[in-house]
Structures are given as structure tokens and as C-alpha cells.
Amino acid sequence: MSVLDVAKTLLRIHSNSDYDLVVFQFRLPRIVLGLLIGFALGVAGAVIQGVTRNGLADPGILGINAGAGMMVVLFMFALRGVVDLGGILSVLMKPMLGLAGGLAAAGLILLLSRRGGRIDPQRLILVGIALSLGFGAITLYMSLKMNPQDFEAAVVWLAGSIHSANWKYAMALLPWIVLMLPIVWLRADKLDVLQLEEVSAASLGLSVERERLVLLVGSVGLVAASVAVSGSIGFVGLIAPHIARRLVGLRHRRIIPVSGLVGMAMIAAGDFIGKTIFAPAELAVGIVISIIGVPYFVYLLIRART
Amino acid sequence: MQRKTILPTAILLMAPAVVAFIIMLSVLYGAKSIHAQTVWDAVFHFDRSSVDHQIVRSSRLPRAVGALLIGCFLAVSGALMQGVTRNYLASPSIMGVSDGSVFAVTLAMVWLPPAHSVSMIVVSLVGSAFGACVVFGLAWLIPKGMTPVKLAILGTIIGMFMNGVADAVATYNQVSQSVSFWYNARLYQMDPEMIKLSVPFAIVGLGLAVWLSKSITVLSLGEELSAGLGQRTAVVKLLSMLAVVLLTGVSVALAGKIAFVGLIVPHIARMLSGQDYRWIIPVSGVIGGLFLALCDVLARFVNYPFETPIGVVTALFGVPFFLYLIWTRGGGQRE
Amino acid sequence: MLKKYSLIAALMIVLAVVLAACGDNKEDKSGDTSKPATETSTAAGDTSQSQTETSGGEGATADASASTKVIKYLDQEYTVPAKTDRIVVTGALEAMEDSILMDIHPVGAISVRGKFPSLFSSIVDKAESVGEKTEPNFEKILQLKPDVILASTKFDPAVVEQLSKIAPTIPYSHVSANWSSNLELLGELSGKQDKAAELIAQYNSDLESVKSGIVSKLADKKVALVRIRQGAIQLYASQVYFNPMLYEELGLKMPAEVQAAKAQDMISLEQLAAMNPDVLMIQFSEDENADKPKALEELQNSPIFQSINAAKNNQVLVNIVDPLAQGGTAYSKIQFLQAFQSKLGQ
Numbered sequence: 001m002s003v004l005d006v007a008k009t010l011l012r013i014h015s016n017s018d019y020d021l022v023v024f025q026f027r028l029p030r031i032v033l034g035l036l037i038g039f040a041l042g043v044a045g046a047v048i049q050g051v052t053r054n055g056l057a058d059p060g061i062l063g064i065n066a067g068a069g070m071m072v073v074l075f076m077f078a079l080r081g082v083v084d085l086g087g088i089l090s091v092l093m094k095p096m097l098g099l100a101g102g103l104a105a106a107g108l109i110l111l112l113s114r115r116g117g118r119i120d121p122q123r124l125i126l127v128g129i130a131l132s133l134g135f136g137a138i139t140l141y142m143s144l145k146m147n148p149q150d151f152e153a154a155v156v157w158l159a160g161s162i163h164s165a166n167w168k169y170a171m172a173l174l175p176w177i178v179l180m181l182p183i184v185w186l187r188a189d190k191l192d193v194l195q196l197e198e199v200s201a202a203s204l205g206l207s208v209e210r211e212r213l214v215l216l217v218g219s220v221g222l223v224a225a226s227v228a229v230s231g232s233i234g235f236v237g238l239i240a241p242h243i244a245r246r247l248v249g250l251r252h253r254r255i256i257p258v259s260g261l262v263g264m265a266m267i268a269a270g271d272f273i274g275k276t277i278f279a280p281a282e283l284a285v286g287i288v289i290s291i292i293g294v295p296y297f298v299y300l301l302i303r304a305r306t
Numbered sequence: 307m308q309r310k311t312i313l314p315t316a317i318l319l320m321a322p323a324v325v326a327f328i329i330m331l332s333v334l335y336g337a338k339s340i341h342a343q344t345v346w347d348a349v350f351h352f353d354r355s356s357v358d359h360q361i362v363r364s365s366r367l368p369r370a371v372g373a374l375l376i377g378c379f380l381a382v383s384g385a386l387m388q389g390v391t392r393n394y395l396a397s398p399s400i401m402g403v404s405d406g407s408v409f410a411v412t413l414a415m416v417w418l419p420p421a422h423s424v425s426m427i428v429v430s431l432v433g434s435a436f437g438a439c440v441v442f443g444l445a446w447l448i449p450k451g452m453t454p455v456k457l458a459i460l461g462t463i464i465g466m467f468m469n470g471v472a473d474a475v476a477t478y479n480q481v482s483q484s485v486s487f488w489y490n491a492r493l494y495q496m497d498p499e500m501i502k503l504s505v506p507f508a509i510v511g512l513g514l515a516v517w518l519s520k521s522i523t524v525l526s527l528g529e530e531l532s533a534g535l536g537q538r539t540a541v542v543k544l545l546s547m548l549a550v551v552l553l554t555g556v557s558v559a560l561a562g563k564i565a566f567v568g569l570i571v572p573h574i575a576r577m578l579s580g581q582d583y584r585w586i587i588p589v590s591g592v593i594g595g596l597f598l599a600l601c602d603v604l605a606r607f608v609n610y611p612f613e614t615p616i617g618v619v620t621a622l623f624g625v626p627f628f629l630y631l632i633w634t635r636g637g638g639q640r641e
Numbered sequence: 642m643l644k645k646y647s648l649i650a651a652l653m654i655v656l657a658v659v660l661a662a663c664g665d666n667k668e669d670k671s672g673d674t675s676k677p678a679t680e681t682s683t684a685a686g687d688t689s690q691s692q693t694e695t696s697g698g699e700g701a702t703a704d705a706s707a708s709t710k711v712i713k714y715l716d717q718e719y720t721v722p723a724k725t726d727r728i729v730v731t732g733a734l735e736a737m738e739d740s741i742l743m744d745i746h747p748v749g750a751i752s753v754r755g756k757f758p759s760l761f762s763s764i765v766d767k768a769e770s771v772g773e774k775t776e777p778n779f780e781k782i783l784q785l786k787p788d789v790i791l792a793s794t795k796f797d798p799a800v801v802e803q804l805s806k807i808a809p810t811i812p813y814s815h816v817s818a819n820w821s822s823n824l825e826l827l828g829e830l831s832g833k834q835d836k837a838a839e840l841i842a843q844y845n846s847d848l849e850s851v852k853s854g855i856v857s858k859l860a861d862k863k864v865a866l867v868r869i870r871q872g873a874i875q876l877y878a879s880q881v882y883f884n885p886m887l888y889e890e891l892g893l894k895m896p897a898e899v900q901a902a903k904a905q906d907m908i909s910l911e912q913l914a915a916m917n918p919d920v921l922m923i924q925f926s927e928d929e930n931a932d933k934p935k936a937l938e939e940l941q942n943s944p945i946f947q948s949i950n951a952a953k954n955n956q957v958l959v960n961i962v963d964p965l966a967q968g969g970t971a972y973s974k975i976q977f978l979q980a981f982q983s984k985l986g987q
């Protein structure tokens with residue numbers, strides 16, 4: 001299909017049912033879903049880096065991805081095609097489980113990172129890593145026992161792929177973004193204040209603990225929802241905020257949306273590369289981003305030092 | 307300080323006896339119970355046609371010995387890393403060293419099969435060196451990069467990156483399940499030949515570790531302090547990294563990635579013998595070996611009669627311990 | 642500031658458009674196909690309308706007789722075009738295996754590592770690859786204009802849904818108990834129902850004769866089948882792989898270890914020796930052992946292995962069936978039965 005055909009289909013000139021199918025049912029949902037995921041992860045990354053005051057924080061290491069993955073693999077292992085709900089429900093089964101797993105993991109992390117009743121950002125990251133390792137071990141254990149065919153499907157999901165994107169997934173993710181984005185963006189200024197030491201922040205009238213919690217819940221929700229529909233895509237939330245920071249400075253009011261946009265671009269590019277490089281086999285977008293993103297990130301870090 | 311050295315000395319003295327005991331335990335109990343008398347005979351009056359003797363010799367003994375050795379190597383690596391970086395979370399598996407090995411071996415598996423034992427070990431060593439360099443190099447570049455949190459994150463990220471690349475290569479070659487088999491180590495497939503081949507490397511590594519232990523004690527007190535005491539910190543760091551690379555590389559080549567041993571055991575050693583690395587390192591070695599051997603015995607029985615990957619068993623101990631460490635130590639640099 | 646924003650926004654939009662436009666440029670044939678007249682069905686699986694589209698040069702296609710038929714498969718009804726010659730197989734290697742038996746040549750098939758395994762060479766002469774097993778390439782499939790798509794019951798429902806937008810999609814069962822229904826399905830689709838019935842009848846009678854011959858010989862012997870993957874020995878549960886054949890259909894005695902196994906379990910050589918089967922079948926595929934290609938050799942040379950009864954009495958059968966065979970399909974079963982009879986029957 002040429003660019004012209006695409007344009008014609010989009011504009012409904014001389015529409016052809018095949019083209020319609022390709023554009024509206026295959027390509028468009030995939031692009032849209034990718035953009036939504038990129039946006040969600042970019043924003044979540046910016047918020048988490050802000051709350052933990054740690055430029056290396058990435059939503060992926062918090063264990064949410066691993067928790068969601070574990071739930072999904074558990075489901076694949078335990079139910080293996082036995083349950084058939086038909087229709088919308090069965091399509092959304094995996095995402096729902098992923099969401100449940102991700103949220104449960106997130107809850108556990110938040111719970112375990114409390115020190116003296118307050119959430120310690122440093123501890124948050126470490127607990128996340130520990131839980132990731134734990135969930136990962138369980139997931140691998142189950143996956144080794146699975147039939148290799150089931151396992152391959154699990155691996156694809158775990159690696160982060162938007163291959164079977166469809167409008168239902170996009171619709172499942174959208175509400176989360178619509179809900180969470182205002183929650184975190186409206187607090188952007190407070191996020192700026194949180195960059196200061198706790199004492200100073202508190203003395204400026206900020207109820208540090210509560211703001212932190214709300215911001216974390218918001219970003220964690222975004223991450224869990226994205227992971228639910230796409231599997232584990234890491235590094236977007238790590239790198240996008242850095243790029244955003246270089247583009248628009250340090251104020252979170254700007255960083256949050258820009259980070260989202262950068263995330264979108266990353267996923268769009270990553271998916272494109274993943275689809276074409278080994279065609280007709282596909283490389284999952286999560287892997288593409290790992291491979292390209294990390295060296296670029298290292299480069300950013302080196303630049304930042306000088 | 308005299309009192310503090312009693313416990314570690316005792317441990318080291320008892321070590322051979324405990325080791326023998328663990329070997330016995332490991333060899334006696336397994337898929338099939340074998341009587342002590344049979345084991346004795348297998349070692350000393352070997353009868354080629356007896357199945358039991360064969361089992362003892364080619365399967366259980368190598369497995370027990372392998373577990374002891376690998377546990378020792380990983381624990382010593384962890385102790386070295388924790389001493390040099392003054393970072394309570396430093397360990398081969400979290401800091402990308404093991405991942406580096408696995409990465410290198412995966413690529414080798416796909417692109418240059420079949421691999422001889424020696425070349426596997428060398429590849430693995432190159433991999434761990436690569437992993438270590440990347441992670442520590444980055445940590446050094448980033449301001450405050452050597453804090454436990456940042457280093458842990460870097461290790462995790464680089465680990466994920468290497469896994470990602472390995473996954474891509476594996477997917478393209480349709481060997482996806484094999485990659486995860488590698489990540490979950492297989493102690494029960496210990497190859498006695500490979501064990502013998504890895505001994506020289508291990509000896510160098512362990513030797514270095516012991517030789518450096520005094521310097522590491524000084525280093526662990528603080529960067530400025532040790533420089534002020536006239537120590538050539540750069541040399542010490544480099545040599546200890548070399549030891550880590552050797553020991554970890556050999557371990558991964560033998561059995562794949564086993565996490566948490568290098569993290570947990572040095573802490574236990576420290577609890578028992580204080581802050582002096584001249585004790586911590588050998589004690590870590592002993593306890594590490596015993597710990598892994600025990601985990602191996604457990605791995606055989608958790609899902610009887612089937613094998614459980616040892617990584618799962620170590621994680622069973624490791625994750626709660628990790629959480630406990632986080633609880634008590636927090637995220638900043640150690641004092 | 643604004644410039645930067647617009648730069649980013651522009652970048653993104655460009656990327657998105659590029660994505661949308663390029664896609665699979667390689668396989669570009671023009672959209673209005675000049676393929677021979679086929680009925681294209683863009684109905685989802687459960688509608689009962691099917692549209693016929695005439696392509697360039699064709700006269701009005703005759704649709705006087707019913708243009709669809711209803712197929713019943715595993716308690717579900719599927720409406721497919723009356724002529725189902727153009728079949729695309731995706732996700733279910735089982736379907737490909739059974740196609741060998743039924744001599745069905747799909748127009749789209751699964752590739753493994755980028756090519757078609759030699760096992761399927763007899764049926765892929767007309768086929769193009771539609772991607773690897775778990776990730777079918779939707780656009781490619783659409784281009785092939787299939788009449789019906791055979792998916793897999795192991796697929797993510799989202800994938801099946803996308804596929805059903807292209808053509809009626811039937812999830813092919815991976816459960817070995819449904820092997821005969823699978824054959825019958827293929828029979829209906831290809832119009833070769835007789836062949837399917839014949840194969841099933843043949844199998845059942847062969848099974849009976851093998852059973853009566855073998856039952857006396859192997860009645861109290863321990864027979865087991867394992868597969869080597871990445872150098873590790875895998876034992877399977879009673880309902881998985883070839884085990885239903887061995888223990889249910891042929892009625893051999895099921896070892897305790899098989900009973901204890903869930904799905905696929907790793908068993909150490911030592912444990913295998915403890916199990917001590919009298920007859921041991923080993924499946925070994927180089928594809929699945931890329932990191933340990935010598936695993937089979939090493940295993941057979943190991944003294945522990947040689948102490949097993951099966952090894953001592955020369956009753957070790959390597960790759961009794963093609964190692965890529967899935968085990969539960971009609972093809973696997975028929976091959977297995979034949980091999981079993983010839984190697985152990987007399």
C-alpha cells in the first residue's frame with residue numbers, strides 16, 4: 001500500500017474494504033495503542049523520577065512489569081485454554097489479569113517501602129528491584145514447566161509487544177490516561193518542590209507524604225495499565241524524561257507532557273523498527289527499545305557529565 | 307579484638323568436616339537413596355557395572371563438589387565487591403557481572419557452536435569482564451553513582467539491556483526457551499571435565515582474593531582514608547575486579563546464573579566475623595559453598611522427583627533477605 | 642519553547658505517518674488484485690453474510706447455489722464460504738501436520754526460523770510464510786485472500802479476533818483428544834471427508850492390531866518417552882505429548898514418574914536411571930538443542946545411562962517420529978503407531 005492509498009483510505013475516498021481493514025483494524029489501532037503506551041510510560045517515568053529524586057528510576061524496575069508478567073504467565077500455565085468466555089471478555093482477560101498483577105505488585109512495593117509510616121523514595125527503588133527479582137524467579141520457574149508453545153507466547157508477551165493491538169486494548173488503556181494525567185499534571189508544581197530536601201519542602205507548606213503518595217499512585221496506575229495491554233516495555237520511562245529535561249528544562253509542568261510525547265515517539269520508532277528489521281518475523285518493541293535505548297541513554301549520561 | 311576472631315577461626319577449622327558432611331548428605335540423598343556403605347565403595351572400590359556406583363561418581367559427587375565450589379566462588383566475589391565498593395548491595399548477580407557472562411555465552415551459543423569447555427569458560431570470563439566494566443564504568447561516570455541504589459539500578463538496567471539483546475538474537479534464531487534455561491542454572495548437569503578445567507582459573511581468583519584481603523579491609527574504611535594510608539587504591543580495585551571476573555565467569559560457565567549467593571553470604575560472614583576482610587573472605591567462601599550445597603539438596607526435594615532450578619531456591623532465601631537488608635540499611639552509602 | 646514543542650509534535654506525526662504508510666512495502670502487489678476470482682469474505686466469524694467481490698475481468702460470479710456453508714467443529718458452528726480452497730494456517734503446527742496426511746496445500750503457512758521445516762515440504766509448495774508461530778502477520782494473510790483461517794486454540798483471543806476480521810477463523814485444537822475431530826474438520830474444508838474417515842478408521846484398526854500384538858509382549862514392562870530440550874531431559878504428564886497414546890490407547894503401564902509430572906518436567910539423568918524403563922524412546926531435535934548439540938551423544942555415552950535396562954537391552958529408540966511432531970495430531974499418532982509396530986511389534 002502506498003502512502004497515497006493510506007491517505008485515500010483515511011479520507012474515505014474510493015474506499016476499498018481490504019484497505020479499510022488494514023488501515024483501520026490493523027495499523028491504526030496499533031499506532032494509536034503504541035502512542036498511548038508511550039505517552040503513559042513517558043509521563044509515569046517523569047513522575048517517578050521526580051518523586052524518587054533519582055534520575056535512574058524507571059517504571060520497569062519497580063516490579064510492576066514483573067508482577068503483571070507473573071500473573072499472566074500464571075494464568076497461561078494454570079488455565080491453558082480451558083477457560084473460554086467468548087467475546088469481549090476473553091480478549092480482555094489477559095490485560096485484566098496483567099492489570100491486577102501489576103497493581104498488586106505496586107501495592108506491595110508501596111507497602112514495603114514505608115519507613116516509620118512514610119514512604120522512603122530510596123527504599124522504593126530497592127524494594128522494587130528485590131520484588132522484580134522475586135517475581136521473575138517465579139515466572140521463570142513456571143515458564144520452564146510450560147509446554148514450549150505456551151512458553152513462546154508468554155515470552156512474546158513478557159518482552160513487550162503490541163502485535164495484537166486492537167481497539168479494545170486502546171479503549172482499555174485510554175480511561176487510565178484520561179484519569180491519571182490530570183492527577184499528576186496538576187501537581188506538577190508540587191513535584192518541583194519535592195525535589196528539595198524533605199524538610200525544606202515541608203516548611204514550604206507541602207504535605208510531602210500525601211503528595212508523594214498521590215503522585216506515585218497516579219504513575220503506578222499508568223504503568224500497570226500499559227503493561228497490562230502490551231507486556232513489559234522498559235526504558236521508555238527511564239529515557240524519555242531525560243530527553244524531555246534537555247529540551248524544556250526542569251519544570252515539571254513542562255517535563256510531564258513533553259516526556260509523554262517523547263515516549264510516544266520512542267514507541268512509534270521502536271515498533272516500526274521491530275516490524276521491519278526481520279520481516280516477516282517481528283521483533284518485540286520492548287526489545288528494540290532496550291537495544292537502542294540503553295546505548296543512547298549511556299551517551300546522554302556521558303554528555304551530561306561534561 | 308581477640309574475642310572476635312574465635313568464631314571465624316572455629317568456622318574455618320570446622321570447615322573441612324562440615325564440607326565432608328554436606329557432601330555425604332548430598333550424595334546419600336537424591337532421587338534414589340544410596341547407602342553410605344555403597345558410597346564408600348563407589349569411591350574406593352569402584353565397580354563399573356553397578357548403577358549406584360555410577361550414579362555416585364558421575365552424578366552426585368560432581369554435583370555436590372560443583373555446588374560447593376560455585377557457592378564458594380560466588381560468595382567470595384560478593385565479598386570482594388562489597389568491600390571494594392563499600393556498597394552493601396554489591397554482588398555479581400545484581401551488578402551485571404553474571405548477566406555479562408550469560409550474555410556472552412548466549413551469543414556464543416548462537417553464533418559459534420559447538421563450544422568446547424575451555425572456550426566456554428573463556429567466553430564467560432570475557433562476558434563478566436564486559437558486564438563489570440560497563441556497570442562500574444557507568445557508575446563512576448554518574449555523580450553519586452556508586453551509592454547502593456544507583457549501582458543496583460545500573461546493574462539492573464544493564465542486565466535488562468543485555469537480556470534484551472540476547473532475547474533478540476534468540477528470537478531470531480528461534481531458540482527462545484534455551485535462553486531462559488540458561489538463566490536458571492543447572493547444577494545437576496555438572497560436567498566433571500569442566501570442573502577440572504575451571505580449577506586453575508578459580509585458584510588464581512581465590513588466591514588474589516586472599517592476598518588482597520588486607521588491602522580490602524583498608525579500602526572498606528573509606529576512599530580518602532586508604533589513600534591517606536598510602537594504599538594504591540586503583541591497583542587494589544583493579545585486581546579485585548579481576549578476581550571477581552575470574553570467579554564469577556567460571557561459575558556461570560559451569561552452571562549458569564545463580565543469584566543471591568554473592569549478596570547474602572558476605573553479610574552472614576560479616577555478622578560472624580566482624581569487619582576484617584582477612585576473615586570475611588575465607589569465611590564467605592566456606593559458608594557460600596555450604597549454602598549452595600544445601601540449596602541444591604533442597605532443589606532436589608521441593609518438587610520430588612523432579613528438579614527445581616536452583617535459582618528458584620536461592621531466590622526463596624534471597625528475596626526476603628534482600629528485603630531485610632533494605633529495611634535495615636536504607637539507600638545511602640554505607641558510613 | 643513553542644518551537645521545541647512543535648518540533649516534537651511534527652517528528653511524531655511524521656513517524657506515525659511513516660509507520661502507517663510503509664508497513665510491508667516489500668510484498669507490495671497492488672490493492673486491486675488481479676488474482677483469479679476467489680470469494681473474499683470479510684465477515685467476522687459469526688455473521689452469516691458473505692460478500693463476493695469480483696476482481697478485474699471477471700464476469701458476475703455465480704452465486705446461485707448457497708455461497709456459504711456451516712461447519713460444526715468441537716461444538717461450535719462456523720460459517721465459511723462454500724468453497725474453502727484457500728486456507729491459511731497460523732499458530733497451529735498441528736494443522737500443518739494433519740495437512741500432510743490429508744494432502745492439503747495451504748496458501749499461507751507457519752515458518753520456523755524464517756523457513757518451512759522439511760517435515761512439511763510436501764504441502765508447502767503453494768504456500769507463503771505468514772510469520773512465525775505466535776505472531777501471524779495480519780497484512781500478509783489479508784493479501785493472500787484466504788477463504789478460511791486455521792488459528793490455534795492456544796492463541797491470545799485478541800489475535801483470533803484480529804484474524805476473524807480477515808476471514809472466518811477456526812481455532813484448531815491443540816488437545817490431542819480432539820485429533821479425529823481435527824481430521825474431520827480438514828476433511829470438510831477440503832471436500833475430502835472420505836479421506837478423513839478412512840484415515841480414522843485405518844488408525845483405529847491399526848491400533849487394535851498393535852495392541853493385541855504388543856500387549857502380551859510389553860504388558861509388564863516399563864515404557865517411557867522423553868524429549869531432550871537444551872540438553873535437559875524432559876518428561877511429560879499423562880495427557881501431554883505422546884503419553885495418551887502410550888498409556889491410554891495402547892494400554893501400557895504408566896510409570897509413577899509420569900503420573901507425578903505436570904505438563905513438562907525436567908528430570909535428571911539419575912532420576913531417569915532410578916525410573917529404569919525397559920523401553921525408552923528419546924525425541925531429540927537439533928533445533929531445540931542449539932546450545933547443546935551433542936546432548937544426545939553425551940547422554941548415550943554416559944555410564945549412568947548405559948546402566949538403564951533399556952540401554953542394556955538395546956531398547957532405546959531415538960526419534961521414532963520426526964522430532965518436530967507435536968504428538969497429539971493425527972499425523973503424529975499415525976507415524977508413531979507405524980514406527981512403534983515396526984520397531985517393537987514382531
